[in-house]
Amino acid sequence: MLATLPLLEVTDFPRIKRQRTETLQVNLGYRCNQSCVHCHVNAGPHRSEMMAPETLALIPEVLQKRAIGTLDLTGGAPEMHQGFRDLVRQARALGVRVIDRCNLTILFEPEQAGLAEFLAEQGVEVVASLPCYSLENVDKQRGKGVFDKSITGLQKLNALGYGDEASGLKLNLVYNPQGPSLPPSQQALQADYKRELKQHFGIRFNELYALANMPIKRFGSMLISKGQFEPYMQLLKDNYTAANLDGVMCRSLISVDWQGKLYDCDFNQQLGLAVAGKTRHLRDLLNEDMAGKAICVADHCYGCTAGQGSSCGGAL
Numbered sequence: 001m002l003a004t005l006p007l008l009e010v011t012d013f014p015r016i017k018r019q020r021t022e023t024l025q026v027n028l029g030y031r032c033n034q035s036c037v038h039c040h041v042n043a044g045p046h047r048s049e050m051m052a053p054e055t056l057a058l059i060p061e062v063l064q065k066r067a068i069g070t071l072d073l074t075g076g077a078p079e080m081h082q083g084f085r086d087l088v089r090q091a092r093a094l095g096v097r098v099i100d101r102c103n104l105t106i107l108f109e110p111e112q113a114g115l116a117e118f119l120a121e122q123g124v125e126v127v128a129s130l131p132c133y134s135l136e137n138v139d140k141q142r143g144k145g146v147f148d149k150s151i152t153g154l155q156k157l158n159a160l161g162y163g164d165e166a167s168g169l170k171l172n173l174v175y176n177p178q179g180p181s182l183p184p185s186q187q188a189l190q191a192d193y194k195r196e197l198k199q200h201f202g203i204r205f206n207e208l209y210a211l212a213n214m215p216i217k218r219f220g221s222m223l224i225s226k227g228q229f230e231p232y233m234q235l236l237k238d239n240y241t242a243a244n245l246d247g248v249m250c251r252s253l254i255s256v257d258w259q260g261k262l263y264d265c266d267f268n269q270q271l272g273l274a275v276a277g278k279t280r281h282l283r284d285l286l287n288e289d290m291a292g293k294a295i296c297v298a299d300h301c302y303g304c305t306a307g308q309g310s311s312c313g314g315a316l
Helices: 058-065 084-093 115-122 135-142 146-159 186-201 217-225 229-238 242-247 266-271 282-286 299-305
Strands: 023-027 070-074 097-102 125-129 171-175 207-210 253-256
Touching (some): 084 097, 115 146, 146 171, 171 186, 229 299, 253 266
C-alpha cells in the first residue's frame, strides 16, 4: 500500500487548539466483515488487531473521571469485539450517550444474534453506513450483496423503533462520495435519501451525514496509484472554508486506538500522529486534562474544512 503521510506532513493548515473533551471515540479493533474501497482504517475480515480487556476496562473510568457525555464506538466493526455489549451496558449505566458506527450487514453475522434488539434495549444511537440509495453504487463501493443486506438491516432497525421520532431511537445514515470529489449539499442529499428509501423500501431515518473521503490509507493509496492524489488535495484546498474551523471534531473529541493510544481524531490515528505530538495512553486521561493542547494538523485536515465541512457528525 502506498503511504500518504509523507505527502501530507508539510502543511500550511491553520494551528488550532483543543477545547473541553465531550466525546471519547474508541476504535475497538480493525476486524470487520467487510472490506470497503473508501475505508481509511483498512479494516477487513483478516485483521486481527482488537482492544485488550484491560484497556477496555479503562473506558468507563475515563468517561466518569472526565465527565465525558458521549462514547462513540467504531472499528472495523466494533460489534465484533467480544466486550462490546458489556462496554455499552456500563456506559449507559453511567448515563453516557453511546453511538455505534454500524455497517448494517454485521446484524446478520451468525455470532451477532440479537444485536439489533440489544442496541434498541440500550438506547444506542446507530450511525449506519449507506454510501448511496442505489444497489449498483453501494455494491461497487462495499461489495456484492451489501446493498440488499443493508436495506434489510435498516428495515429490521425500523421495526424496533429506530428512525421514529417518538421512540427516541436515533438512526443516522452516512454518505461517502464514490471517488475524489466533494460531497454534495447534505441537506439536499438527505431529502433525496428520505424520499427514495421511503418510496422503494419503506425505510425511515433521522439524519444523513455527508462525509468527505480522506486522502489516507486505502483511499489515499488508490488516489496515488491513479495519479489523482495531487488534484484531489488541490480540490480540498481550493474549497477551504475558514468558518468550519470552529466546528471540526478534533476540538472536542479524543480518538483512542485499539491499543489505547490517544489521537486528536480518527484520521490522525491512522496516520500515527499522536495527540499534542506526544504518545499518550487512555490511562493518562485519568490524571490529565487535554483542554488547551495544540492539535496535530497536516494537509489531510483540509478534508474536514472544505466546502460544507465534514466531521463524524456530517457537514459543519
